[in-house]
Amino acid sequence: MESQDLRSAGLKVTGPRLKMLELLENTHGRHLTAEAIYRQLIEAGEEIGLATVYRVLTQFEAAGLVTRHHFEGGQAVFELERGPHHDHIVCIRCGRVEEFYDEAIEKRQRAIAEKLGFKLHDHTLTLYGECSRPGCQRQNSES
Amino acid sequence: MESQDLRSAGLKVTGPRLKMLELLENTHGRHLTAEAIYRQLIEAGEEIGLATVYRVLTQFEAAGLVTRHHFEGGQAVFELERGPHHDHIVCIRCGRVEEFYDEAIEKRQRAIAEKLGFKLHDHTLTLYGECSRPGCQRQNSES
DNA sequence: CTTTGAATTGAGAATGCTTGTCATTCCGTA
DNA sequence: TACGGAATGACAAGCATTCTCAATTCAAAG
Ligand SMILES: [Mn+2]
Ligand SMILES: [Mn+2]
Ligand SMILES: [Zn+2]
Ligand SMILES: [Zn+2]
Numbered sequence: 337m338e339s340q341d342l343r344s345a346g347l348k349v350t351g352p353r354l355k356m357l358e359l360l361e362n363t364h365g366r367h368l369t370a371e372a373i374y375r376q377l378i379e380a381g382e383e384i385g386l387a388t389v390y391r392v393l394t395q396f397e398a399a400g401l402v403t404r405h406h407f408e409g410g411q412a413v414f415e416l417e418r419g420p421h422h423d424h425i426v427c428i429r430c431g432r433v434e435e436f437y438d439e440a441i442e443k444r445q446r447a448i449a450e451k452l453g454f455k456l457h458d459h460t461l462t463l464y465g466e467c468s469r470p471g472c473q474r475q476n477s478e479s
Numbered sequence: 480m481e482s483q484d485l486r487s488a489g490l491k492v493t494g495p496r497l498k499m500l501e502l503l504e505n506t507h508g509r510h511l512t513a514e515a516i517y518r519q520l521i522e523a524g525e526e527i528g529l530a531t532v533y534r535v536l537t538q539f540e541a542a543g544l545v546t547r548h549h550f551e552g553g554q555a556v557f558e559l560e561r562g563p564h565h566d567h568i569v570c571i572r573c574g575r576v577e578e579f580y581d582e583a584i585e586k587r588q589r590a591i592a593e594k595l596g597f598k599l600h601d602h603t604l605t606l607y608g609e610c611s612r613p614g615c616q617r618q619n620s621e622s
Numbered sequence: 623c624t625t626t627g628a629a630t631t632g633a634g635a636a637t638g639c640t641t642g643t644c645a646t647t648c649c650g651t652a
Numbered sequence: 653t654a655c656g657g658a659a660t661g662a663c664a665a666g667c668a669t670t671c672t673c674a675a676t677t678c679a680a681a682g
Contacts, residue, residue: 348678350630370669385632390669392630406549410668425597434595444584445606452577454568454608461604463588465597491649493659513640528661533640535659553639629678636671641664648659 345399352388353395360402360416367405367413367424367433407433407462423460427467431475434467488542495531496538503545503559510548510556510567510576550576550605566603570610574618577610 338357339349347353355377360368374389393414396402405413407426413433421442422435441461449456466472481500482492490496498520503511517532536557539545548556550569556576564585565578584604592599609615 348629388631425592425595428600436591438587438591441584441587444581448579448581449568449606449608452568453611456606456608457571458607459605462602463592463599464601465592465599468596531660
C-alpha cells in the first residue's frame, strides 16, 4: 500500500499524494513532467492543483521517492525512484528516453573528481541522439 | 581581430557583437551568465540591452563560437568555444567550474549509444561536488 | 466519535530567466 | 553618399516554477 510509503517517508497521507504516487507507479519506467502528471490526474477526474503537484514532487524528491531530471527543453521530468542509479539517453526527434548504467563511466567519474580535489556528490550524464524506433518522429507533448 | 571572426561566422560586424566577443576572450576559461556579461558591459560604460546579449549569444552559439551549458540553478552559462570538447565539474558550495576530458568516458558513451540503437549527436556530463580551494564558501552571484 | 491545531491544499499572483515586438539606428554594398 | 535590410534597445510577453493565503483536511487526543 502506498500509504505506508508515504508514512515511512515522514509525509502525511493525503489524497493528492496518494493519487500522485499511484500514477507514478502505474507509469513506471516513464519520465513525466509536472504538467503531464497534473493533466493526467485532471483527466482522470481528480481534483488537484498544479501548485500542489510541484510542491508534492519536491517533497517526494526530498524524501528520495522520486528523481528530478533536467533534460533539454525547459520542463523538468520526474521518475519514481526504483532500483539503482542510472543515466539516460534521449531521442532528439521523438523524445523517447532509455536508461543505462555503465560501471566504467562511474568509476572514471570518481577518479576524475578525486584528481581535481573534489568530494563528489552527484552527477548528470545525458546522451542525445536519434533512435531507431520505426515510428520515431517529432513529438508535440507528453500524454 | 575579432571582426574577422564575426565575418567568417556570417555575422555582420556591429558594436555589441564586438564588445561581447572581446569580453568573452578576455575572460577565457570562465563560464558566464548572460546577465553577468550584460552587467560587465554596462559597468564598462557600454550601451547595450539585455535582450541583445541573449540574442547575440544565441547567434554565437549557432555559429559555433560559443557553447551554452545548463548547470544547476536556472541561468544558462556561456563560454567561448576554444579547443576541443570537454565536460565540467562544478563546486556546489562556491560555484567554481573545472574542466576535464576523459577519452575512456567518451568511448563508452559511443558504445552505449550504438548498443541502444541511437545515432549519438551530443551529450552533457556534469559532476557536482565540493572543491578543496582554501577560500571555498557559498557564493551569491557572478562578477 | 467529536474536537482541535497544525499541515496541506487550490487558486491565483508573483518570480526569474528568456524570448518576442517594434520603432529607431546601423552596416555594407551599390 | 544613398539605400534597404539587418541589428539594436526598451519594454512587454511567455514559460516553468514558486509563493501567498484563506479554506480544507489530517491525525492525535480526549
Ligand atoms: Mn530514469
Ligand atoms: Mn568549459
Ligand atoms: Zn526517436
Ligand atoms: Zn568550492
